[in-house]
Amino acid sequence: xxxxxxxxxxxxxxxxxxxxxxxxxxxxxxxxxxxxxxxxxxxxxxxxxxxxxxxxxxxxxxxxxxxxxxxxxxxxxxxxxxxxxxxxxxxxxxxxxxxxxxxxxxxxxxxxxxxxxxxxxxxxxxxxx
Numbered sequence: 001x002x003x004x005x006x007x008x009x010x011x012x013x014x015x016x017x018x019x020x021x022x023x024x025x026x027x028x029x030x031x032x033x034x035x036x037x038x039x040x041x042x043x044x045x046x047x048x049x050x051x052x053x054x055x056x057x058x059x060x061x062x063x064x065x066x067x068x069x070x071x072x073x074x075x076x077x078x079x080x081x082x083x084x085x086x087x088x089x090x091x092x093x094x095x096x097x098x099x100x101x102x103x104x105x106x107x108x109x110x111x112x113x114x115x116x117x118x119x120x121x122x123x124x125x126x127x128x129x
Contacts, residue, residue, distance in 0.1 A: 034082055034085050034086055034089075035082070037085055038078060038081050038082050038085060042081055042085070043078075043081075046081075054070075054074070055070040055071070055073040055074040055077065056068075056070050056071045056074040057070055058070025058071075058073065059071075
């Protein structure tokens with residue numbers, strides 16, 4: 001039992017697990033931001049553009065069961081919009097990260113002056129002897 005706990009502790013304290021935990025927490029917070037963007041900004045604008053179409057109320061009955069296919073369509077639409085928003089945000093963040101990481105191009109080495117050329121020739125002559 002003691003070795004099991006030791007192995008679990010090693011697993012839980014690995015860098016990958018900690019990174020994943022941070023990612024999940026940040027992802028949850030980011031999800032709230034994206035959901036708010038979709039629910040509070042994009043969907044009302046889409047409602048104006050589409051004339052206020054709301055799929056969530058569409059349904060039909062089969063005997064005693066109610067099939068709410070409209071809610072399914074609405075969830076698919078929400079998913080597509082959220083996925084597109086996340087794609088745009090990640091694309092923007094990657095572009096910014098790439099710009100920050102760009103290293104300045106090395107300047108071309110200047111032509112050696114006359115003194116450097118002369119010293120190089122002297123060095124080469126001394127190497128030959």
